Amino acid sequence: MAPVSPPRHDRLDAWDDALTSLQLLQLDPHGFGGVCLRAPHGPVRERWLRALASLGLPLVKVPGSADAERLLGGIDLAHTLQTGQLRMQAGLLQQADQGLVCLPMAERLQPALLAPLVQALDSGQVPATHHHTAPCATRFGVVALDESLPDEPGVGAALQERLGLWLDLQDLSPSDIDAGLNDGMNIGSDDDLQVRLSPAALSRARAQWPQVQASDTQLHALCASAQALGIGSLRAPSLALRVACAHAALNGRSTLDDEDLGFAARCVLAPRATQWPAEPSQEQASESPPANDKPPEPPHNLEPPEPTPNEPPPPADATDHRADDPPPDTAPPEPTAEDLQDMMVAAALASLPPHMLDALAMQQGARSSHTSGRSGQTRAGQQRGRPLPPRPGRPGGHARLHVLATLRAAAPRQRLRQVAPVAAPADLRAKHTATESPRRRIAIRAEDFHIQRYQQRSSSCLILALDASGSAALQRLAEAKGAVELLLQQSYARRDSVCIVAFRGASAQLLLPATRSLVRAKRAMTGLPGGGGTPLALALKMAHEQAAQLQRQGVTPILVVLSDGRANVTLQGLGGRAQAQSDAQSWGQQWRASGHRALWIDTSMHPDAQAQHLASTMGASYLPMPQVQAQRMARAMDSLRTGPA
Template sequence: MTPMPATREPMPPATAPPKPTRDAALAACLFAIDPIGLGGIVLRSRIGPARDAFMAQLRALLPATTPIRRLPAHITDDRLLGGLDLALTLRSGSRIAATGLLAEVDGGIVIIPMAERLDRALVGRLAATLDRGVVSVARDGVMTERGARFGVIALDEGIGDDEATPEALCDRLAFKLDESMLNDHFVWPTARAIAQARARLGRVTAPEATAVALGQTAAALGIASLRAPILALRAARAAAALAARSAISEADAILAARLILAPRATTLPAPDQQPDPSPEPRQAEPDPPPEARQTPPDEPQPDDSGPDPTAQELADRVLDATRTALPLDLLAALALLGNPPRALGVTAGKSSIAPGGSRGRPAGVRPGRPGGGAHLALIDTLRVAAPLQPLRRRERAGSDAGPRILVRAEDFRIKHFIAPVRAVAIFTVDASGSSALNRLGEAKGAIQLLLADCYIRRDQVALIAFRNRGAEILLPPTGALARARRSLAALPGGGATPLALGIDAARDMALAERRRGARPLIVILTDGGANIGRDGKPGREAAARDARAAAQSCALAGLASLVIDTAPRRNPFAAELARLMAGRYLPLPFANAAALSTAVRAEAA
């Protein structure tokens, strides 16, 4: 029999290379037409020629007089919102308010570099200002408001899903662009064309059917925020103005849904319900008598008109067009999950924060005296003392000439810092006996799972193995995945169990890391079969006594600990060690790498 010739199946659309799109350029044009109404752009891209070219084209579309400011990473509240002008206050002897950055950029653009690392408090102030459009400034003891309406360009340089622009800011910005969308397959309009569209924007009308269609599309895509359809309607109005139309058309609504609603989708649209192929015929009902059809005049007439068929048809077409515009990776993820993804916790990708100290990120000032590691905040000290200079000079009237600026102890302000606390998980693994290979394999997998997000969490892991007559540090505290893999490549097993020496080695490492400012966690993987004491001599009773003493020394040092019982059945001695260490006991006779890493993360949180 002659074999059938091999046929080549076409490549599915999901694996086809993405085609160049004009969405990024179109989003930039719409933003240039209505920067304040659309909120802004989140651009997830690394520094490079593509991003620089996009930013240059966007600046060229804006009026030459548009104020543009970059937001410093560690900007103070006085500089952001407005506060006391120290130089003029010292010169005049009375409070003189200074204009903040947000008020200076009223009607312009704020560029936020490294938006994925914005402080939570700063995000809250930006979000509140975007909502209100004003900032409150104290002047002569009275709170006044100044206009602060601006658009935002958030430059997101994060790596992975754990580093992203905060959702509270993304929700208020219309467009979410990716580095892959930046290309030169677009003929940019001139600044004059954008200016003409900006002048026509106020005269563009939005039919009710368009608002209904965008709202239904957002609901079908699982978008919970009401800001998304509002921003989509504003984008559709800007698109109509760019096309010199007096009203929003279907093409404008589809473009707005593709640019704004599709990137925010959290679920796949439900498939259209097919009609029943064999519906049962309904029997005709007799008409009611005339007196039954009368409605009292004080009651509202029932509305049996139902939804506007024109709005429903438009909503279906917009939804169909948006479904085809969903990104391929998002489409595949949503189809795989089948359910809308849950939001990540607020602690995802974040390290613990330690307040105080003399190192770390500046976090304001507080009253206090310099010394003992505390640094004087000179400018803030002078800011507090400045309004009191006239009074203090009058108090010194008649005395000898003194300093021009009178500063007292109660005026001192010292700098306040917060620094991320480095967490160190110290795995202390029982490498003895016939089950050592399984236990060590699980420890290797757990360490590599924990190291996968060490770049984001700034955490570290270490590995100590104890067997025969001693304990050996196989992996010092590190966050380097390549180094950990090399150290874990060859790990011997078998022999006796010096459990006390393993606990002592973990305690010494934990104390050393705590002195360096880290937050250590001792993780002991053992089946509880200690048979070698601290002196290196065999004997189960002496080995158990030394292990209890080592566990108590960890508790006295206040070290966090986790004892993982790897015996086939629960070992009471392992549970006793956890109690003596004031730690947690976790029996995992059939543990795997994922279970271990999950347990360690939960304990270290």
Template sequence: MRTSHYPFSAIVGCDAEPLDDLGLALVLASVSPEIGGVLVRGQKGTAKSTAVRALAPLLPPVEVYRGDRFSVDPADPAQESPDGPFPPGTAVERRPVRLVELPVGATEDRVLGSLHLEQALTHGRVAYEPGLLARGHRGLLYVDEVNLLHDHLVDLLLDAAATGRVTVERDGFSVEHAARFLLIGTMNPEEGELRPQLLDRFGLTVEVAAPSDPAARVEVVRRRMAYDADAAAFSERYDRAEKALAERIAAARETARRARLSDAALLKIAQVCAAFEVDGLRADIVTARTALAHAAWEGRTSVSLADIRRAALLALPHRRRRNPFDAPGLDEELLDRVLGDEEPPPDGPEPPGGSEGPTGSDDPASPADDGGDGGDDAPEDADGAPSRPPEAGAGEPDRSSVPPRGPENAREAEAPRDRGDAERDGAGPEPTAGTTVGAGAPYRPRTFTARGTGTGADGRRSRALGSRGRRIGAAPPGGGSGGPLHLVETVRAAASRPHGGGRIGLLPGDLRVAVREGQESNLVLFCVDASGSMAARKRMGEVKTAILSLLLDAYRRRDKVGLVTFRGTAADLVLPPTRSVDTAAARLDALPAGGRTPLAEGLLEAARVLRRERLRDPRQRPLLVLVTDGRATGGRGAVGRSLQAADHVAGLGVATVVVDGESGPLRLGLAAALAARMGAEHLPVDEVSADALGNAVRERAA
């Protein structure tokens, strides 16, 4: 049985000097919580959760009023607790910093707080039960798999980060309390991206990866096994290192209060942020705070170029991404050119904003103003794994010689294409087998929604009844009603039953839950003929561009998109249903074309994917987009097998669009016949353009 947490200083990479990026980012955010938190990106088994959970015991304890559930600071008269006011002489106690974990499946009531049911039902009093945001005040709020957090919980986090307070107005009570916390999130990018609004609220971001050095991997396994065998004895071996680290963090906090940024250092930071074309000024503020924290961590009160460089590498990578297809990281050569080699004067005049400087309480860009630039389970998170990030900016072009990478030209920068083919009216020559054709620049498609009201997973597209959104009524539990308990309607149902006077008794049949109308996500599965007959550059390029555009829209609206291709003798699921547009864009660019047309195999593979996704989530409504000319050249009996496969797909009852890739003056009409057999909508090849394909999907789903 475990009796102690895994020591921070025992994590390979956090036990070295200097610290690796993961350890340094967590330490700097602890030294200066105004930085705004840390986002850790990496695959499972890279010690993300272990490092976060090991951080809390290293932080200095906080002083609170005894019995105060909201942990206000007794030394700050501006903070008021709903449990107060506290008269002079109220006992003050010191307690460890809390690590509060926010589950991705938490309800809104659990996060914000709710009516205290016991007090309401037994004593008839309206009392407030604090939520996770109240418990996390002045502590660490940790969200594992933060990219999977439901949108309604993301909205709550954004509100709290922007204001530093939580306001609850519901069920007959009104409560407002402080909620300032160090937000730490971990995520696996393969499982989907993070909403841009929430991504920007993280002060620092770190990319972690498992080591390739066998000796380092052996050391990770050795330490993990020793900890599992005797956690107390293992932790005791690192007591001295843990105490030294805790003392250094406390000393750095004191040094940070005296640290100052010269005008020259501020100018360098502004030049760096401008060179990387980050949006807004939050990047400048966070970089300045991080540079100050790094200087304090090194025991200095003045900021050097090395401090600014380390700060930029942690604070800017996630802010320079103009769209989801841009790779994370910074061009370190460009960063070094902007910084130069001339150190800023250490004792320049104080920057504007009051005597407290960038880290003082009078800073006009405090968390209340700038948004508070405020895990993996043990079986799959190899505790103690090193978190050495890959080289940032590897392979990136020199940004001083390329145009900004906005949505309109992001793909040009990453997937060069034959511009002569794009300008020709004809389809162009067919590439040889295995040739790859690049996609054009993605466009923003118009919104499409599924007909009616569904019950799918939370998203931002089609109407649905679920656990979030506006409350439109109440109903007994079950029957698709997944909202929280509706206390008023529950009491009303109990009161409507005949009773002999006295107290109203509650029965199971009286329970009512809130019925909420929000939005759901959808699954769009593309089944693309990548054979020789469909490999003309213009047609394949337009198909890829349309898919790329829908991927970008799916990222914004939390949809899933999958891609099945068939060519040669088989079909492949080149993109399993996902919300990770980075992975999707890479797979789409690498999609080859040429060879025979195994249409039956493509349809059967699409059917298999749809059946599997239906088992995973029966509520998610899919749309199949089949791009083909209808030819089946996969061997003897290919035509008969393709018709049988079409009947099988039609039997699934999935809405389908067949995009006819046949071209030329002589057309056989095979795709049109295939669409009729499947009960699908048919779209002629003359309309296969990026806009036409996007419109076909929208019209069919509407």
């Protein structure tokens, strides 16, 4: 299921924005918080990283195996154990002062490292630890390399919020970069990729930056655009203003223009969007002047005076003026805050991928439902999984001793634990030669013990409730079959499964128990008849029973309902629309009480209020899809499975 690729000129604009972001980093490495780059391993990302290295800024890479002491500073364990004297070492954050911290695989940064990193970004100093009595001053920016797949969570929200520039180069290929010139900058090869500002240009931009002024109208437009895109944090428009002013300084301007605001909208506001802008309300429309209000026309009895013989005729364009046109020598009116807001929102929406509408709609529904059940929920374990930072504790049972952390905890206390050696008998002393030195043992106490921990991810199961009733059932079932095949092809490596419940006539049928077999799924959905009534309550009841069984097995259940929501069969298999709707509402409330996530795909020709009400009762995200498409449906299911809980 490959996402729709944006047009080529949009991809080139994304690369141009990526190069401009490098110049902003050179202008101020830590003033914007940093850059969040979403791009897979490949020549495009390597070319951008080589351009980053050419800026000449101090660049410190934080390896994935780094712990809190390596990041913040602590004891030099090797030297301390060798000499018996306590020796401290500077952390990576302190070494990156006035430079950049590069985080490969930033989406896997553990909370134990994310918290002090974010704290250092906010305060400008490394927080104090049990080894340091006072914090150390440091100022740095962060380059977070997001290498997550489309079905995996990205960089942590706390770190993302503080990174001003967000770049997405996933759809960019080397052939796109080799295709053109942007702003006179040759980006055809690595040799001529020159983004580093000259010393004169850098000093000129830094001198121009404090002089850049933003009008009240532009400030209002920034905040209104952020609000229209669903951005609740004030940090985003503040960073957008700072980025726009820096962009203007790079171009030698002392005031902001549309180009500066558009760049800030694309790189700061658009990636943070959580909703599509709402349409103008009726109240706002009523405030605008009515369309039939026209300016007063001049009296019809007044005619232009005839030119005298000694007077030249008026110019041809002078007679073309309308009465409501401004004089030709007047400047065009300044854009209003609404005009600037529309421009910035349009620039932000133009940079979003085509499938963002479905994702934002689903996220909005998920936030309103307050449901849980995220796919791949993490749980702490002590046997296997992703290693977590060790914690103090006693080994025993399934808890394993973390030797290195135990030694680190015991090293600072060795001098306090030294005792006078016990005198050995004379016959034993005679066996030792004069060249032999007494052995030094490390004194370890119970309070030094640290145990190893691991993080495990549970698998998930997508319960698909298919409405096989009605005249359009065959088309829905065919597209649902294609979506299930796409999901199973992608979910094999994650060990996720699919369960299918089909309902039509007077009953609901467990068409396919939870399975990862693509062959079984194809066989089960082949030849499924369509038509008849809509026993929606029976389908929700069966889905609830399957979810309870999966949860007992340690699997996270997620429900996707593909229906128009017009239930007309009761739990007893009898007709009656009112009772059928009441039964469906009852089982929808029980699903919401279970706390699992759900998605309702409405197949009506127009968004149906009844389906929206049922989705709200279930705590499900609502997505209208009159023409069911396999790829769009599979993408929506995958976004639900991997989206934030």
